Structure formats: C-alpha cells, structure tokens
Amino acid sequence: MNNHVRHLREQRGWSQGDLAEHLDVSRQTVNAIETSKYDPSLPLAFKIARLFRQPIESIFVPGKD
Amino acid sequence: MVRLAHRTYDRRIMIAMTIYIIVLVCVWPLAKAASEPLPKIGYALTPVLPLFYVIWIMAQKILRSDELEQRTHLIGLGVAAAVVSILSIVSAFIAAAGAMTIESTSVVLMWIFPLMMLSYGAARSYAARHYGVSACDEGERLPQYIRFIWAAALFAAAAAYLYLRGHRGDAADFLFGMSFALAVGGSYLAWRRWRQRRANVE
Numbered sequence: 001m002n003n004h005v006r007h008l009r010e011q012r013g014w015s016q017g018d019l020a021e022h023l024d025v026s027r028q029t030v031n032a033i034e035t036s037k038y039d040p041s042l043p044l045a046f047k048i049a050r051l052f053r054q055p056i057e058s059i060f061v062p063g064k065d
Numbered sequence: 066m067v068r069l070a071h072r073t074y075d076r077r078i079m080i081a082m083t084i085y086i087i088v089l090v091c092v093w094p095l096a097k098a099a100s101e102p103l104p105k106i107g108y109a110l111t112p113v114l115p116l117f118y119v120i121w122i123m124a125q126k127i128l129r130s131d132e133l134e135q136r137t138h139l140i141g142l143g144v145a146a147a148v149v150s151i152l153s154i155v156s157a158f159i160a161a162a163g164a165m166t167i168e169s170t171s172v173v174l175m176w177i178f179p180l181m182m183l184s185y186g187a188a189r190s191y192a193a194r195h196y197g198v199s200a201c202d203e204g205e206r207l208p209q210y211i212r213f214i215w216a217a218a219l220f221a222a223a224a225a226y227l228y229l230r231g232h233r234g235d236a237a238d239f240l241f242g243m244s245f246a247l248a249v250g251g252s253y254l255a256w257r258r259w260r261q262r263r264a265n266v267e
Contacts, residue, residue: 026068038133038197
C-alpha cells in the first residue's frame, strides 16, 4: 500500500519525531509507514487521517496487489 | 500507556545484570557449601530474582511499545521459543538415553535463558530490518556493540574473580562462556556498524 503521509507531514513542517509524538508511536515506525515498508493497523490509520483532517482513502492508496 | 524511554530501559537492565553478577559471584557459591536443604535452595535460587526483574522490565517495554515494535518483539519471541524448544527436546532425548551426565544436564539448563535472549535479540533485529528500522534506535541510546562489550567485560571480570578464588565450577564456566559469546556478538556488531558507516561515506 502507498500513502501520502510524508507529503502531509512536510506540508505542516513537522519532523518525523513531531509526527511520532502526535501519534504516540516511535520515530522509526513513522519512517516505516512513510516508506511503505509497514502498513499501519486500522486504528492507527484512522488516527493519522483524523490528525491530518482527511479521509483515510485519500491518504492510503492501495498498491497493485 | 507512556512509552518506556530507551535510556531508562538500558539503565534498569544494566543495574539488574550487575546485581545478577554480584549475586552469582557472592551468594551462589554458598549453595554448594550449605548442608541443609532449605538454605541450599535459597542460595541456589537467589540469582533468579534479578532475572525475574529483567523479564518484568522487558514485559513493560513490550507492553508500552507501538504496534510495529510489538510485531518485531512477537517475531523475536516466537523464533526464540522455537529455538529453545527444539534444543531442549534434543537435550532431553540425549539425557534420557544416558549419553549425558546430571552435571552436564545442569550446564545445558543454565544456558537456556541466555540462548533464549540471544535468539530473541537476533530474530527481532532481523525482523526490524525487514521493516527498514533498527531494533534499537542508536540515536537515543548507547551503541549496541558497546553494551555487548560492557556486558562481556562484566561477565569476564566475575569469571576471573571466581577462578582466582578457586571456584572452578559450573558458575565460573557459565560466566566465561557468556563473556565469550557476548564478546563475539559485540565484535560482530562493531564490524557491521563500521561497514555501514564506510558504505555511507562512500
């Protein structure tokens, strides 16, 4: 799955550490999500969507598989 | 639940392991000298107390981790359980066949916990790398190889103390073995770190 988390974070001028603090996860987890190496659980995905005030499907885009 | 800071975790583990070594050097040898069964059991089980604390603090760390960290912990624990289970059953069959003495069986049992920790750490590190993260964010804590070398030095000092005092038994051999294993692990981590840094420079 692809996502626009990095773009949204940079729009707000936040570092990965700042976003991690907002989401109550580690900075490395934010990095893994941004690089699409890890797909977050539904509760975390909703938390990200709420934080950026966007629908979840506009942030997370299904990949080819 | 508030996340447990790496530094707090490292400090608590280091304190617990130092207490473990002190107990193993000062209290555990009394178990062999004690003649009454109750004090013998008491002395023999004293080193287990700091290990219980280590397990408790590890459980706290996992409980307070985020979902990706919990996943890597779970993979690590699963692999460690598989490795230890297989080696335990292999040892049990060998011992049941009478190919191993009671003394060597106790040495095998003593190695179960360190082996579990070692395979847990290695599997977790491998799983974390799969997700593009490090099992330990070195920006927030002491480099892993330094912690390994520190622990190796601690175990080596305790083994040397026991050898010099003439306690050449299971405890001294165990400490020396742990020290050697940690030194090998630390050297590998230092080499890997050096290789990564060189690759980054190039």
